Amino acid sequence: MSGKRSLVRSGTTADQMVRAIADRIVTGYLRPGERLDEASLAARFDVSRTPVREALGQLSAIGLVERRPNRGAIVAVVTQEHLASMFESMAELEAICARFSAERMTGAERRSLETEHQASARLVQLGAEEDYEYFNTEFHSRLYRGAHNTHIHELTTTTRSRLAPFRRAQFMLPGRLAKSWQEHDLIVTAIMRGDAAAAGKAARDHVSIVSEASAVFAAADPMEPKLSRSARR
């Protein structure tokens, strides 16, 4: 091959391609419905089609892309209905994690959850969107880990990835940070006092609200999948 790889990171080339493409989908750089041409991707990343093909296969296995035999791959396009089902699932999964966390988190986990949560209050005051988003991700990850169930952790993380492209929307809502923090607060409080049922309910409600916020924006998306095709080349 020609020389160094653009992404120097670990694993085989195919693995790197999985991460690279998944990343572009999750961050919204590649839009739902957009065509994923093997040759173009291969050229774009300076590898042969083989690792690209493998990556597309794996991504289709986890549902991030859709593959029609002999007809190429596209970024998975989710119907309004499927999107709703994913958000609903996410709410249930988060509820499970919160419930388990309330019952199972170690002392250290509880303490650092609370500490970080309190620290994030400052980000809300400052209106630091970016930083808060980073914290928010970490907060939810703590819940997933706190459930002490690796499989639920996997399911939740995967679902979260698939929802990521549609959650960016909520960024724009005014007062989101304060509201989010208050909802987190309900979850943290419930967990700290070991109230599994309350923690579950609070987590479910939290996601549901995000869901409704996103749905508004998502509704506009499916309108323009045809456009994005030509727009990208």
Place this chain on the structure above:
Amino acid sequence: MSGKRSLVRSGTTADQMVRAIADRIVTGYLRPGERLDEASLAARFDVSRTPVREALGQLSAIGLVERRPNRGAIVAVVTQEHLASMFESMAELEAICARFSAERMTGAERRSLETEHQASARLVQLGAEEDYEYFNTEFHSRLYRGAHNTHIHELTTTTRSRLAPFRRAQFMLPGRLAKSWQEHDLIVTAIMRGDAAAAGKAARDHVSIVSEASAVFAAADPMEPKLSRSARR
């Protein structure tokens, strides 16, 4: 290529390989920890290594096989702990499906659930293990569909597949059929009267019991992965 494929079914060769290998794993013909040699599999199915590689990649993406870079693939070996986490997840997922089913099943769905369930009582009396197993699978599928949530459906089905190799164990338990039917009965009754909470609890308990039964047998499995290797060629 040489001619007809041994598996004549739909899709690309790679897809067929995914199904073929997954099937052998799920049915226990390939045991956890067993080596998956690309060349051997290719020869076994009379295809080149390429579709086999793609299949292994996809199966590893969904967690059915484990792939170490440059070191080959093996049937995913689940630790006792991870197995427990999967069963626990399964219980929660089934609980969700049952809850949703209680709230959302259409009249037709409720009727056929009840009808089929009652019909299966006869299989219990006859001690028809095989037939009951088929019915059992269908019964659970009805719950997954009845939840009217495609994503939960996916998650549940996938998790169920990954657990399949470990659930065969329970076959051997005496009185299993009658017990299973009674547990199903609790679920059906709760769903028929629209009692979501009760349906959820009944479904969770149902899986938990299966889980405990399987755990006994699963414990013995990790002892002999080295043997199975030579045994297979």
Place this chain on the structure above:
DNA sequence: AAGGCAAAAAGTGCATGCACTTGCCTTGGG
């Protein structure tokens, strides 16, 4: 002008070859 057909273009799917990595085994030294 619209519809249909055919040939070409584009793009996917699989096979094969070669480079490289890993694990094992041999061989020589302590």
Place this chain on the structure above:
DNA sequence: CCCAAGGCAAGTGCATGCACTTTTTGCCTT
């Protein structure tokens, strides 16, 4: 006899080529 280093065999990872499928385009017919 044990250990280290080097070499060998097995097997993975990627690139490339070709066959086949789908899609497009341009021409002909009506």
